[in-house]
Amino acid sequence: MQYYSTRNKGLRYTAAEAIKLGLSREGGLLTPCDFPHITEKFLRELTTLSYQERTARVLELYLTDYSREELLQFAENAYNVEKFDTKEIAPVRTLNEHTCCLELWHGPTSAFKDMALQMLPQLLSAALRKTGEEQKACILAATSGDTGKAAMEGFADVKQTRIMVFYPENGVSAIQEAQMVTQEGMNVGVCAVKGNFDDAQTGVKRIFSDEEIREQLAERGFFLSSANSINWGRILPQVVYYISAYCDLLKTGKIATGKRVNFCVPTGNFGDILAAYYAKRMGLPVGMLICASNRNHVLTDFLSTGVYDRNRTFHTTSSPSMDILVSSNLERLLFDLSGGNDQEIHGYMKSLAEEGRYQVSQQILTELRTQFWGGFCDETGTTETIARYYREYGYVMDPHTAVAAQVLEQYRAATGDKTPAVIVSTASPYKFCDCVLTAIGEEPVGEGVALLDQLYAATGMPIPARLAALEGKKRRFHDTCEQAEMNRAVLDFLR
Numbered sequence: 001m002q003y004y005s006t007r008n009k010g011l012r013y014t015a016a017e018a019i020k021l022g023l024s025r026e027g028g029l030l031t032p033c034d035f036p037h038i039t040e041k042f043l044r045e046l047t048t049l050s051y052q053e054r055t056a057r058v059l060e061l062y063l064t065d066y067s068r069e070e071l072l073q074f075a076e077n078a079y080n081v082e083k084f085d086t087k088e089i090a091p092v093r094t095l096n097e098h099t100c101c102l103e104l105w106h107g108p109t110s111a112f113k114d115m116a117l118q119m120l121p122q123l124l125s126a127a128l129r130k131t132g133e134e135q136k137a138c139i140l141a142a143t144s145g146d147t148g149k150a151a152m153e154g155f156a157d158v159k160q161t162r163i164m165v166f167y168p169e170n171g172v173s174a175i176q177e178a179q180m181v182t183q184e185g186m187n188v189g190v191c192a193v194k195g196n197f198d199d200a201q202t203g204v205k206r207i208f209s210d211e212e213i214r215e216q217l218a219e220r221g222f223f224l225s226s227a228n229s230i231n232w233g234r235i236l237p238q239v240v241y242y243i244s245a246y247c248d249l250l251k252t253g254k255i256a257t258g259k260r261v262n263f264c265v266p267t268g269n270f271g272d273i274l275a276a277y278y279a280k281r282m283g284l285p286v287g288m289l290i291c292a293s294n295r296n297h298v299l300t301d302f303l304s305t306g307v308y309d310r311n312r313t314f315h316t317t318s319s320p321s322m323d324i325l326v327s328s329n330l331e332r333l334l335f336d337l338s339g340g341n342d343q344e345i346h347g348y349m350k351s352l353a354e355e356g357r358y359q360v361s362q363q364i365l366t367e368l369r370t371q372f373w374g375g376f377c378d379e380t381g382t383t384e385t386i387a388r389y390y391r392e393y394g395y396v397m398d399p400h401t402a403v404a405a406q407v408l409e410q411y412r413a414a415t416g417d418k419t420p421a422v423i424v425s426t427a428s429p430y431k432f433c434d435c436v437l438t439a440i441g442e443e444p445v446g447e448g449v450a451l452l453d454q455l456y457a458a459t460g461m462p463i464p465a466r467l468a469a470l471e472g473k474k475r476r477f478h479d480t481c482e483q484a485e486m487n488r489a490v491l492d493f494l495r
Ligand SMILES: *Cc1c(COP(=O)(O)O)cnc(C)c1O
Pocket: 111, 112, 113, 146, 147, 229, 266, 267, 268, 269, 270, 271, 272, 273, 321, 322, 400, 426, 427
């Protein structure tokens, strides 16, 4: 299987090259040239397999330059009971007759980013070997909280790599900051940036396009790479859990062979829901893909009008990983829906860069509307939903998951669609103790790690061991810099 760029179909890459590059030279996203097809028989076979085996069986369809044995080994290294607190890895919980929750936060950092970031470092290391790369990868990430920690956890002590994470000084939750500044590993670095997430993100993007620093890095034996969801090696492992969830529903008799399910996904950068679309594209029986947003509902508006417009106020919400105005992975979807028209996509992205907006063709809009439904949930709706699901089902949700749960209700009310639906649950409620405690009617006492015990006392839900272990853990990183000093921070880190 080969890969090409959404903005230039002329150049072709192997899977290993695509994963190593992260992003195409002209700024496009690397995307498979065609999609493998899965059958009912394939799905039936998968139902009897473990999550690790399912992973190898799905990944080998795309990563044709990796062997099944290799992929199975990676999956076993990534998803095991030392790292995950359940042997099911990505369990599906039943809420009611028509609704389930796919829990993706049982990994080492308690957010769904682990599902991909436990695999990516291994795929990347193998890619370096396969392409005969002698330089070391310097991975840079700007994070609003979850990506940075999950990326460091995945890359910690991985040979031939260094990883540096920048987070906004006052823009992440107390737990998230504690998780990052206590990170272990000889090859990791963390630095707070004065400003908000956009400042950190802009700083990282500037480093990527700075020829001078690339040269300085090359002299020290490094090339730049990305752990963000623009990397194909992050999207692909996410396709697996949609297929796996479907197999679990088949296995437990919740759905019959060939019957469709809907997925409702809390969305930020559009990576997670794109993986659901790819699973559908491969032939998984999926009905509607429901795209859930918070107050930053640029995607809801886009799905209703066909106009993507980032010129609007940015809101900080209780679901910070969805506080985003430019959803990078939408580009891959539009590329596919346009029938692979790289010139058309190039035009949209140019317009986004220059004017902050673009309008898609009628053809794309029609196609979008048959497969996607968009809705958003505000702050009151989020806390009200956490409270209600706790009351009705004894189920504790984090704010991102609650946004999805509420948008699913809106979808059902608006369409009357009774297809069984899976809510994608992206974070442990323990990452957002403050918000969850308040929602269920408890007054938070103290802050950060101190609230873990309070949430436990209130709900009886087990505290993820690694979050509990943060208490009293030694802080390793203390640096703060201005955006303009980020280059220097990277060079110092690689000294
Ligand atoms: C990253 C993240 C999301 C958004 O996922 P995208 O792939 O960016 O759409 C949702 N919830 C949580 C908890 C996240 O960390």
